[in-house]
Amino acid sequence: MRNMKKTFLYLPLAGAVFAVTLTCSQVPLLSDLYNNRITLVLKGTYESNTPYGWNTSVYTDDSLASYTGAIATSTPLQSNVSLYLDIADIRLSTGTGKPANVAPQDYWTYFTPKREVFCSNNYANGNLSYKILSCYNDNGDQNYLDLFSSGFTFPAVDVPQTTYKHMAIFFRKVIAGPAIAYSDAASNGPTTQTTTFDNRFLDGINLMDSIVQYDLSDTTKATPLLFPLQRTDLLLEIPPGRDPYVMEVRIFLKNLLMKHVIQHNGGVSTAGPLTFVGPSDWKLNHASTDLTGAYQMGGNIAFTARIYDPANVGNLKIVDNWNTAAYSSGAYYAVLPTGTIYNTNTLPYAATSVGAGGGTITNLPPGSYDIYRTCDKKQWQSGGFVAVDGKDGYPETVVKCDTKVVTAGSTTNSADLSLVGACTAACP
Amino acid sequence: MLVVSLTSPLLAQYEEEDFHLQPVMGVWFGPMTPFPGTELSKVLNAALGGGGFFRINIPSNTFQLETGVSFFTLTSLLTERLTVIPIYLAGVYKLPVDFALSFYFKAGGGMGYFANKPEGNNGYLPVFYGGFETSFPAGKVVNIGVRFDYYFAYETWMKPQANYKMIDGHFISIGIMANFNMNP
Numbered sequence: 001m002r003n004m005k006k007t008f009l010y011l012p013l014a015g016a017v018f019a020v021t022l023t024c025s026q027v028p029l030l031s032d033l034y035n036n037r038i039t040l041v042l043k044g045t046y047e048s049n050t051p052y053g054w055n056t057s058v059y060t061d062d063s064l065a066s067y068t069g070a071i072a073t074s075t076p077l078q079s080n081v082s083l084y085l086d087i088a089d090i091r092l093s094t095g096t097g098k099p100a101n102v103a104p105q106d107y108w109t110y111f112t113p114k115r116e117v118f119c120s121n122n123y124a125n126g127n128l129s130y131k132i133l134s135c136y137n138d139n140g141d142q143n144y145l146d147l148f149s150s151g152f153t154f155p156a157v158d159v160p161q162t163t164y165k166h167m168a169i170f171f172r173k174v175i176a177g178p179a180i181a182y183s184d185a186a187s188n189g190p191t192t193q194t195t196t197f198d199n200r201f202l203d204g205i206n207l208m209d210s211i212v213q214y215d216l217s218d219t220t221k222a223t224p225l226l227f228p229l230q231r232t233d234l235l236l237e238i239p240p241g242r243d244p245y246v247m248e249v250r251i252f253l254k255n256l257l258m259k260h261v262i263q264h265n266g267g268v269s270t271a272g273p274l275t276f277v278g279p280s281d282w283k284l285n286h287a288s289t290d291l292t293g294a295y296q297m298g299g300n301i302a303f304t305a306r307i308y309d310p311a312n313v314g315n316l317k318i319v320d321n322w323n324t325a326a327y328s329s330g331a332y333y334a335v336l337p338t339g340t341i342y343n344t345n346t347l348p349y350a351a352t353s354v355g356a357g358g359g360t361i362t363n364l365p366p367g368s369y370d371i372y373r374t375c376d377k378k379q380w381q382s383g384g385f386v387a388v389d390g391k392d393g394y395p396e397t398v399v400k401c402d403t404k405v406v407t408a409g410s411t412t413n414s415a416d417l418s419l420v421g422a423c424t425a426a427c428p
Numbered sequence: 429m430l431v432v433s434l435t436s437p438l439l440a441q442y443e444e445e446d447f448h449l450q451p452v453m454g455v456w457f458g459p460m461t462p463f464p465g466t467e468l469s470k471v472l473n474a475a476l477g478g479g480g481f482f483r484i485n486i487p488s489n490t491f492q493l494e495t496g497v498s499f500f501t502l503t504s505l506l507t508e509r510l511t512v513i514p515i516y517l518a519g520v521y522k523l524p525v526d527f528a529l530s531f532y533f534k535a536g537g538g539m540g541y542f543a544n545k546p547e548g549n550n551g552y553l554p555v556f557y558g559g560f561e562t563s564f565p566a567g568k569v570v571n572i573g574v575r576f577d578y579y580f581a582y583e584t585w586m587k588p589q590a591n592y593k594m595i596d597g598h599f600i601s602i603g604i605m606a607n608f609n610m611n612p
Contacts, residue, residue: 023551023552024539024551024552024553024554025542025549025550025551025552025553026551026586027549027551028549028583028586028594029510029542029543029544029549029550029551029553029583030468030510030542030544030553030581030583030595030596030597031583031586031592031593031594031595032544032547032549033468033471033472033508033510033544033547034467034468034470034471034593034595035592035593109507110505110506110507111506111507112506113505113506157471157506157507157508158507158508158546158547159507159546160507160545160546160548161546161547161548242547244591
C-alpha cells in the first residue's frame, strides 16, 4: 500500500510535465466558433447589381383575354400588390438529392439559425398601409426593402469547407395579393380572398398551398416539391483558409409577378374564376382552365447562388450607348464565366439592369467572362411559346456580346456593346 | 464559518494524525455547458460527458492533489461542434468539518484539447480550473457525490485579426460521481 501511494504521488507530476510539453494551438479554436467567415446575401432580383425599380403594373396572363369586366381589366398596380414571404431556412448539401433512407440531419447542412420574414405591408380590408405588427417587430419591412434592392443579409453560420451542389430554400409561406374570386366569367360577385400570415388576416392567397408546391408537369399532383426552390446542379466551393467570403443567393421575384386566372367553376365554394398574383408562367403555359393543372405552377421561381471572396474581386463596367428606350422590360446584361453554357431556364452567374450608358457588375472573381444581353421577347400562351415583347418579365432570348477579362481590385470596361458583334442590333 | 472551523480547538486532533485523508480514484458523468451569457453560449448547447480523476495525499491533513481528465462534445442545431478534453492538476482543500458529507474545494490548471467544427481545427489551449465537490461514504470503499467544475480556456493571448473578436472559453459541468478509496 505504501508503494501504491508513492506511485500515485508521481502521477500528477508526470501529468504536469506532459501538459507543459504540449504545444499551444497557433490558431484560434474557440473564437472561430464565434466569428463567422460567411456572409449570406439574399436578393429577390434577377440582377446581382443595380436592380430595376418595380414595374408600374404586374404582367397579365394571356388567358385573361377570354374574360370580361373587372377580371380582365383590373390589373393590380405593383404598388398595390402585397407580398409576404416567410423563409424558414436555407440549407446546403454535397449530394444531388436526398435518398429516402437518409435522415435529413445527415443529408442537409443547416446553417441559418432563424426564420426570416419579408413583408410589403399592404394590404388588408382595403387598407394599403396594413401593418402586421409581429412582422414589423421582426424587421420584416426593412427585410423586404433590402431583399429587392441591395440584398438582405440572411443570418448564417459557417459551413464545412467543401463543394456543395444542392441548395434548398425552404419557403414556409409565400402570400401574394390581391386575389379575387368571381361568381361568373363576367366579373359578377367579386369576393376578396383572405389568408393568414403570422396568424393575422391578410388579403391574398398562399401560393405555397398548391400553386408553387407542385411541378407543372406533375398532372397527378403525386409529388409535392419538397421545396419549391432547390437546385442540385450548383458548384458552390467554400474557399479554404480563414478569410471571409460572401455567398450570394438570387431569387427572381421582383418584376416577375403576373396576374393569373383560374377557372374553377363549381370546384370550390365560390363558383367562378379566381384571379390572383403569382410568378409569371415563363416556363410552361399556365393551364388556367384545367381544374387540376391550374393550381400547378411549380418551378416558376428560379434562383441561383455563387460564392466570392470580397478581398479578391474585380468589377466589370458594361458600356452600352443604346438608347435605353430601345429595350423592352425584362432586358438585362448577364455575365457567365467563359466556358460555361448559358441556360435560359436558370439565372445567370451575375447580371445588371440596362441603364443609360450601361451598368457595373461588381464582385466578380478574377477571370474571363462572357457578356450576354438577355431580353424578354417570348411568352407562353395557349397557342404555344410565341414571340411577343415584354409580356412575362422573364428574359428568354440571349445574345453573346463580348468576352472580357476581369482582374482583382480594378474595374474592366467593356467596349461600347451597341457597336460590338451580335449586340449591335436591338434585342433578338 | 470557514475561519471558525479552521481555528476551532476541537479540530486540533486532526493535526496529530498522519494522512487521515484518503487517496481516491473516481469517475463521474454529467452535463457540460458554456457558461450562460458568454459568447460561446450563443453558439453551443449543453452536452453530456464525463471524466475521471485521481486524488492523492501530500504531507498535509487539509490539502491533497488531484489530477483529472474529462471529455465532452458540445453541439448546436447548426454546424458548430466543439470537443473539449481538459486535463488539469489541482490543489484540493477539504473543509475540516466532522460531518457525514465531505466538502472539497479545488483550484488548478492544465491544458485542454479542443477540436472545432466546421472549421476542423484542433489543438491545445491553457486551461484554468476551479471545482467544488461533496460526497458521502457508501461503505468502506465507495463514496458517492456530486461535483461542480469550471474551466477557463484562455485564448485571448493570441493576436486578434481585423474584424475578428477573440474570445475565451468558460465552461461549467455538473457531475454525479463515484469514487473509490485507494487505501481502505
